[in-house]
Amino acid sequence: MKKFESYRQPKETDSRVLKQEIVAEPFHCDFSTHLTMGVLGNHLLNVAGNHANARNFGIETFKTLSWVLSRLVIEMDEMPVQHDHFSLETWTTSLSRLFTNREFAMYNPEGKAIGFATSIWALIDLETRRPLNPLSVNDGQLKQYMYPEYTVPIQGPGHIRMTAPEEVYRHVVCYSDIDLNGHLNSMRYIEHLLNCFELDYHRTHRLRRLDIAYSAECYAGDEIKILRQEKAPDVWMLEVVKPDGKAAVKSLLEFE
Amino acid sequence: MKKFESYRQPKETDSRVLKQEIVAEPFHCDFSTHLTMGVLGNHLLNVAGNHANARNFGIETFKTLSWVLSRLVIEMDEMPVQHDHFSLETWTTSLSRLFTNREFAMYNPEGKAIGFATSIWALIDLETRRPLNPLSVNDGQLKQYMYPEYTVPIQGPGHIRMTAPEEVYRHVVCYSDIDLNGHLNSMRYIEHLLNCFELDYHRTHRLRRLDIAYSAECYAGDEIKILRQEKAPDVWMLEVVKPDGKAAVKSLLEFE
CATH class of the missing domain: 3.10.129.10 (Hotdog Thioesterase)
Incomplete structure (x- = not known):
């Protein structure tokens, strides 16, 4: 079922967005020749790290602080197969005292959306392991990178409770x-x-x-x-x- | 123990050799921040595939034939750590009726050797699963790519027999x-x-x-x-x- 067919990559990339080109390597693919979800997740985290470091709010800038992934949702209309090229965009949309939201969009070489992801992160002090208000670091500079207008067309994290595990x-x-x-x-x-x-x-x-x-x-x-x-x-x-x-x-x- | 300190990357790359630049990605590293041996092995296989395909003896050319890895030896003076760049060279040195030898060299950005690898491959018919003489395909064109003078300073595969497993x-x-x-x-x-x-x-x-x-x-x-x-x-x-x-x-x- 294709849900994202009508979504196309924006012609211009906003400076708040990082876009990277990725190739689905054969050894990152499963028996069906599709990229595995775990490897795709690694690509998301890599690009997220590059995006944050380039804007001075990555773990390489903070040293004693770290971003901890709390929730992640990935939804794919189609998964790239071996040797496929695709582009991966990431940006942050909002932050609160405890959590920061980061979104992802994936497009095929023709600019058609193939998948989206949304994630929630906490900023923690590596020594105390306690969360920090992201507005309290770097004079609240993170705020300028928020891009709430660029939204992803997938449902956010859901409630997971088992009754008969x-x-x-x-x-x-x-x-x-x-x-x-x-x-x-x-x-x-x-x-x-x-x-x-x-x-x-x-x-x-x-x-x-x-x-x-x-x-x-x-x-x-x-x-x-x-x-x-x-x-x-x-x-x-x-x-x-x-x-x-x-x-x-x-x-x-x-x-x- | 450093054994490869005196080995330096040749200034010129012979056309029989493929050289690729690699970055040790954080999610390809283990708890000690070093690239894992399994991921390094994947890089070797990827570059080997690119080398063979570009010279018309890869599995993309052959379709009904495939190269099967029989032996692999990797020896590393030092393993790259996260974000390290290194270059990976591969070439073939010899072929016989049953086996083809492929070598690998890895150099740091200063051109100092950090590791070498040697491998033995069989060419098989995917339908019969039987080995083929690599000189019997493509009018024996593979022969022109052999580069026996460029040797690696590591011992080849050894004999492995357990007495008290x-x-x-x-x-x-x-x-x-x-x-x-x-x-x-x-x-x-x-x-x-x-x-x-x-x-x-x-x-x-x-x-x-x-x-x-x-x-x-x-x-x-x-x-x-x-x-x-x-x-x-x-x-x-x-x-x-x-x-x-x-x-x-x-x-x-x-x-x-």
């Missing part, structure tokens, strides 16, 4: 899960969530929309469980549970 | 393991091999040399086992075993 996956967090921050990489969760579905399911279904909520970190050696419940046909709620029983991640996956 | 890892092959060819991705094996070591071991050791031999494919749903034996201090033999008891991969890892 079933355990479908167990995994001990290991070396290749762990990123620069010392905990399970936020995009690696997406791989684990997708691994809860048999290859045959992936053969006959395409992930249209990913909604993911991050609430706690996992570390090397943690045995994680993934619980799952079907909410509607091909719409799945999942929860990654830490050894202490707390949720690390909740997610809603919509296949078509 | 210990099972250290089990894994059911899943969605994110499977690549475009429908089997466990050759570079994903490297991740699984490295996951056989605790994070604490990775904290205090660096993988200097990887030697890997591919002998059979693994498919989604296969429960693989990894056996391991220490050959010498910090030198490990590993074997990935398929459900039928046959070896899919054997490997020798040298840490320092």
Whole structure:
């Protein structure tokens, strides 16, 4: 189902927007030749980092502060296949005392929209691990980069609550899960969530929309469980549970 | 230990060599900020594919034939860290009725060698799965691209035979393991091999040399086992075993 057909890339790029060209590399694609959702998520985070650093509010500027991803929604009309070129735009739309909103748009080389994403971030002090008001740093300069008029045509994060969860996956967090921050990489969760579905399911279904909520970190050696419940046909709620029983991640996956 | 300090990048690139510039992206790095060996392996395969396709002996030219990786050895004096730029060269040195040799060199921006790799490939008919003599295709044109004078200063593949193997890892092959060819991705094996070591071991050791031999494919749903034996201090033999008891991969890892 194509929903974004009528959305076209703006002719001019506003200075508040960063646009980068990406190629879907063969080794970033799954068995169906489509770019994987986890790799696409990494591209989003990379471009977000470049956008923020170039405007002096990235982690390279802040040093003792860091942006922490709280919610991410990605919705794709079509996923690029190997060797496809596409462009990825990102910008920020609003900020409050606790959260900052960042949007993403993806276009094919003809300028037709193929997907959008929206995300919510907290700025935290790396020492105290407490959130900071983003307007309290750099004399509130972040405000000038907000671009609320440029909106994405997808629904924001939804509420995820399971009533009859079933355990479908167990995994001990290991070396290749762990990123620069010392905990399970936020995009690696997406791989684990997708691994809860048999290859045959992936053969006959395409992930249209990913909604993911991050609430706690996992570390090397943690045995994680993934619980799952079907909410509607091909719409799945999942929860990654830490050894202490707390949720690390909740997610809603919509296949078509 | 630096072994490659005296090796410098040639000023001129021979037309038989392809050189590509690479950046170590943050999401391709492990907890120690170094590029992971699996991602480096993907870069090698990508550049090898580009080199072969540009010279009309890549899989995009052949269609019904494919290059299959049989052996790969990578040895790194130093591994790039996040945001590092490096250049990657590849070329072929020799071919025989069954096997073709391909070499790789990696240089830092100052032209100092940081690592080398050597690999052995078979050309197979995708329908019969049987190897083909590479001189029998395209009127033997491959021969003109051989560059035997440009050698790499590392030892070739070694013999790997365990006498007292210990099972250290089990894994059911899943969605994110499977690549475009429908089997466990050759570079994903490297991740699984490295996951056989605790994070604490990775904290205090660096993988200097990887030697890997591919002998059979693994498919989604296969429960693989990894056996391991220490050959010498910090030198490990590993074997990935398929459900039928046959070896899919054997490997020798040298840490320092």
